[in-house]
Amino acid sequence: MLRLIYDLRVIRSLPIRAAVFDGDDTLWRTELLYDRARAAARKIVERQGVDPVQWEARQRIIDVENVSVYGFSPSRFPASCLQAFREVSSDVKYERDEEAERRIVHAAQSVFRNNPKRIPYATSVLRTLKKRSVRLGLLTKGDPSIQSDRIERSGLAPFFESIEIVPDKTPKVIRGMLKRLGALPSNAWMIGNSLRSDIVPALRVGVKGIWIDAPVWEYEKKSIQTPEALVVKARDIREVLEVIA
Numbered sequence: 001m002l003r004l005i006y007d008l009r010v011i012r013s014l015p016i017r018a019a020v021f022d023g024d025d026t027l028w029r030t031e032l033l034y035d036r037a038r039a040a041a042r043k044i045v046e047r048q049g050v051d052p053v054q055w056e057a058r059q060r061i062i063d064v065e066n067v068s069v070y071g072f073s074p075s076r077f078p079a080s081c082l083q084a085f086r087e088v089s090s091d092v093k094y095e096r097d098e099e100a101e102r103r104i105v106h107a108a109q110s111v112f113r114n115n116p117k118r119i120p121y122a123t124s125v126l127r128t129l130k131k132r133s134v135r136l137g138l139l140t141k142g143d144p145s146i147q148s149d150r151i152e153r154s155g156l157a158p159f160f161e162s163i164e165i166v167p168d169k170t171p172k173v174i175r176g177m178l179k180r181l182g183a184l185p186s187n188a189w190m191i192g193n194s195l196r197s198d199i200v201p202a203l204r205v206g207v208k209g210i211w212i213d214a215p216v217w218e219y220e221k222k223s224i225q226t227p228e229a230l231v232v233k234a235r236d237i238r239e240v241l242e243v244i245a
C-alpha cells in the first residue's frame with residue numbers, strides 16, 4: 001500500500017506532456033485522394049484530345065494560385081481542374097464541351113467522396129502515447145465540413161482530448177490547444193508532415209517539432225529553415241514513440 005501511494009506521488013509530480021498531431025498526410029493519406037482524383041480527371045482530359053501533361057502542370061500551378069480565391073474550400077480543387085482544362089483546350093478546341101467539363105468536375109470531386117486511408121501504425125502510435133499518459137490533441141487546417149468528415153471517417157477521434165479545425169495553425173491557436181491539454185510548451189510536441197504549416201508555428205511558441213517526411217502538396221513546398229535542435233525529422237509515424245519515450 002505504501003509503495004502504491006509512493007508511486008502515485010511520483011506519477012503526479014511528473015509534468016504533463018502533450019502531443020499535438022496534424023491530420024492530413026500525418027494520420028491519414030490525403031495527397032493520395034488528390035492524386036487519384038487528378039488521375040481520373042486527367043484521363044477525361046486526354047480523351048478530349050488535350051495534352052494531359054500540359055493540363056496537369058497547369059492544374060497544379062492554378063490550384064496553388066486559387067488558394068487566394070477559394071481558400072481551402074471544396075470548390076478549389078475541382079475549379080482548378082476545370083480552369084486548367086479550359087485554358088489548355090483553348091488551343092485545340094473552339095467550342096466549350098459542357099459534358100466533358102461536367103465529367104472533369106465530377107472526377108475532381110471524388111476527393112471528397114472517397115474515404116482517406118489511415119497512415120500505417122497511426123492507431124498503435126496514438127494508443128501507446130495514451131498509455132504513456134501523453135495528452136493528445138488533433139489540430140487540422142482546412143474546410144470545417146471536409147475536415148470533420150475526415151476525422152470522423154478516420155476512426156481516430158476517440159484518442160484525442162482536444163480536436164480543432166482551423167484556417168491556420170497560428171501560435172495563438174497552438175497556445176490555446178496546449179492550455180486545453182494542460183501542458184506547457186516545453187513539454188509538448190507538434191507532429192506533422194508540413195514544415196510550413198505544422199512545425200514553424202509550433203517552434204514560435206516553444207513547442208518542439210517532429211516532422212514526418214511525408215508527401216505535401218505544392219502549396220506547402222516552400223523552402224523553410226528551421227532550427228535543427230528543436231526539430232526531429234522522422235521517416236514515419238512510429239519514430240514518434242522514440243522521441244516521446
Ligand SMILES: [Mg+2]
Nearest residue numbers: 022024025193
Ligand atoms: Mg498535413
